Amino acid sequence: MTQTPADPQATLIDGKAMAARVRAHVARDVATLQERHGLTPGLHVVIVGDNPASQIYVRNKVAQATEAGLASVKHELPAGTAEADLLALVARLNADPAVHGILVQLPLPPQIDEQAVIAAIAPEKDVDGFHVINAGKLATGGDGLVPCTPLGCLIMLRDRLGDLSGLDALVIGRSNIVGKPMAQLLLREHCTVTVAHSRSRNLADLCRRADIVVAAVGRAHLVQGDWIKPGATVIDVGMNRVPTPEKGAGKTRLAGDVDFAAARAVAGAITPVPGGVGPMTIACLLKNTVTAACRQAGVPLPSPDSSGDA
Ligand SMILES: NC(=O)C1=CN([C@@H]2O[C@H](COP(=O)(O)OP(=O)(O)OC[C@H]3O[C@@H](n4cnc5c(N)ncnc54)[C@H](OP(=O)(O)O)[C@@H]3O)[C@@H](O)[C@H]2O)C=CC1
Numbered sequence: 428m429t430q431t432p433a434d435p436q437a438t439l440i441d442g443k444a445m446a447a448r449v450r451a452h453v454a455r456d457v458a459t460l461q462e463r464h465g466l467t468p469g470l471h472v473v474i475v476g477d478n479p480a481s482q483i484y485v486r487n488k489v490a491q492a493t494e495a496g497l498a499s500v501k502h503e504l505p506a507g508t509a510e511a512d513l514l515a516l517v518a519r520l521n522a523d524p525a526v527h528g529i530l531v532q533l534p535l536p537p538q539i540d541e542q543a544v545i546a547a548i549a550p551e552k553d554v555d556g557f558h559v560i561n562a563g564k565l566a567t568g569g570d571g572l573v574p575c576t577p578l579g580c581l582i583m584l585r586d587r588l589g590d591l592s593g594l595d596a597l598v599i600g601r602s603n604i605v606g607k608p609m610a611q612l613l614l615r616e617h618c619t620v621t622v623a624h625s626r627s628r629n630l631a632d633l634c635r636r637a638d639i640v641v642a643a644v645g646r647a648h649l650v651q652g653d654w655i656k657p658g659a660t661v662i663d664v665g666m667n668r669v670p671t672p673e674k675g676a677g678k679t680r681l682a683g684d685v686d687f688a689a690a691r692a693v694a695g696a697i698t699p700v701p702g703g704v705g706p707m708t709i710a711c712l713l714k715n716t717v718t719a720a721c722r723q724a725g726v727p728l729p730s731p732d733s734s735g736d737a
């Protein structure tokens with residue numbers, strides 16, 4: 428973990444490879460459930476409108492779910508869908524015993540209240556872990572469904588560091604879907620957790636004290652290399668499209684919230700973007716669907732303590 432002159436670069440945390448291992452594990456569990464109980468976990472993904480980035484994510488989610496042996500269905504609704512119609516679909520999926528997981532892709536068009544839709548999903552089918560019941564369970568020590576992105580980050584952290592107890596963790600960002608649940612998970616792991624946001628002062632100093640930095644902001648290169656404590660573990664959740672004029676007009680590339688090249692020279696380990704948190708998010712969605720299906724069917728998880736389970 429310590430940097431020596433012979434090893435000046437941080438270890439890359441290969442989220443893509445780790446996600447493939449989690450998915451292989453999910454696939455084994457799905458096969459076991461089929462064999463022992465005739466149970467096929469079903470994941471239904473709902474997308475409203477034709478945001479191209481959302482279309483790609485949803486296609487990847489459905490394809491990876493299918494490959495792992497889940498029954499996966501995509502529901503595509505037009506951009507002008509009324510809230511009542513989306514709520515009616517959610518109600519139908521809630522009532523269908525073959526549906527174990529429901530994901531409504533965010534963001535939703537402006538005429539639809541996202542909170543109302545999340546609240547309408549049956550908490551036991553809320554594989555995003557966004558429902559207030561699941562958020563409340565995470566905050567109070569219950570075993571609800573945990574949001575996929577923070578869960579993926581935690582699996583990577585535990586793979587890298589083992590026991591996280593007592594470590595100083597900084598989470599940058601306080602959204603309900605990433606920052607807050609990430610902070611709750613790290614607290615559950617006995618870290619000393621600081622949560623920073625747009626009003627935080629001295630972000631650089633907060634960062635310099637952290638053994639673990641999770642950046643979930645949505646601003647390319649916000650976190651500078653000289654903010655990183657030598658040897659720290661850096662998890663970059665950010666997914667930012669930045670222009671690459673050298674590749675031609677209008678071309679972009681994906682970048683995280685961390686100045687990767689600079690941070691890599693100081694950190695002990697760091698996730699790349701792409702190939703870090705993103706693939707783990709999708710793998711954890713499949714994992715949550717299997718967890719949800721087992722609970723709904725009243726059967727035990729085939730392998731409860733596997734693949735860096737949180
Ligand atoms: N890889 C993956 O699987 C996923 C990636 N993402 C990516 O992660 C990033 C964050 O997503 P999300 O949580 O939904 O974003 P939000 O926009 O909901 O939240 C961003 C957070 O960052 C804070 N913030 C904004 N500017 C600063 C700043 N200058 N300094 C410190 N904090 C700041 C905001 O503070 P305040 O609360 O004060 O406004 C807010 O808490 C995005 O790039 C998103 O694309 C998201 C989900 C999944």
Ligand SMILES: Nc1nc(=O)c2c([nH]1)NC[C@@H]1CN(c3ccc(C(=O)N[C@@H](CCC(=O)O)C(=O)O)cc3)C=[N+]21
Pocket residue numbers: 484530531532533534555575576666681700701702703704705706708709
């Ligand atoms: N209800 C809901 N649940 C979500 O989990 C959800 C959502 N809405 N809305 C959008 C965000 C974003 N998100 C990503 C998942 C995977 C990658 C991913 O696989 N990224 C690849 C690269 C993808 C690319 O190249 O564009 C990577 O980082 O390697 C990215 C982003 C889930 N989200």
Ligand SMILES: [Mg+2]
Pocket residue numbers: 602
């Ligand atoms: Mg948002």
